[in-house]
Amino acid sequence: MTAYTMTKLFYISIRFWFILGVKSYDFWSKYILTVHTGGSVTIPCHYDKKYTQQKKYWFSEIDKSNTYTNTTEENLSVIDHPDQSLFTVTMRNLQNKHTGDYYCVVETGEQSPINITYEPYLKIQSVPDVSVVSSSVSGREGGDISVQCLYSSKYKNKVKQWCRYKDQSCYTVGRTDTSQNPSVQISDDDGRSSFTVLMTGLRLTDSGWYFCSAGEALNPVHLTVTEAEPDKMILFICHPVLVKMFRCFYTKKTVYKHVSFAIHCKKKKKS
DSSP states (O other), X not given: OHHHHHHHXXXXXXXXXXXXXXXXXXXXXXXXXXXXXXXXXXXXXXXXXXXXXXXXXXXETTTTEEEESSEEOSSEEEEEEGGGTEEEEEXXXXXXXXXXXXXXXXXXXXXXXXXXXXXXXXXXXXXXSEEESOSEEEEETTOOEEEEEEEOGGGTTSOEEEEETTTOOEEETTOOSTTSOTTEEEEEETTTTEEEEEEOSOOGGGOEEEEEEETTEEEEEEEEEEOOOOOEEEEOOOOTTTTTTXXXXXXXXXXXXXXXXXXXXXXXXXX
């Protein structure tokens, strides 16, 4: 009885905070996160750096429960990553009963007592409207990665995008205007009901959370970019005129997707 009363009071309080003026982001309200029945999903909840020390939680509209960060249960983990200004929610063994509204919430301690940073609607399906071949990809600095996004036939004529959660920037299939970053290319294969995202010239700052979307349906992807391999000293064949005087070599350094060569020559020692 006590647990029920506390949950009911919490539900009333969150609605009361809405009336007071809670901060929320409308950008995400139009999207539906689709997940395979019995599968799992990890959802990123970004927040302002100034809230690093504040309490954060995952709220379920279905059972009116809230789970604070750094909690791990059998089918639910909510972990804070203060160095990235986000917390992640991992839900496992998802079933139809889990379909519904959820909230990423930060207790601000300010005049607006809570900040809803993300309001995902989860839809559990036997065949998801949108899915990805791999929800976690990695690449080296200066290298390339590709992500294959799958969609159901009813989304064939819908707008397809690759978006970054952090800054809400999106790249759209078929757009060729200058606002599209040339290092991100998207090609649609409607015959196979999939589109492929190719990111070239990776930078360390590209690490983070993204999602594939078709229409209002989406699925998240995490990208990890690691540092490039240390520069290697490689023997360089000098011009014949110089070969008697110098021993030449160069370092190969990858700068994003371009390769530059710095040539160094050292005077040969007398034998």
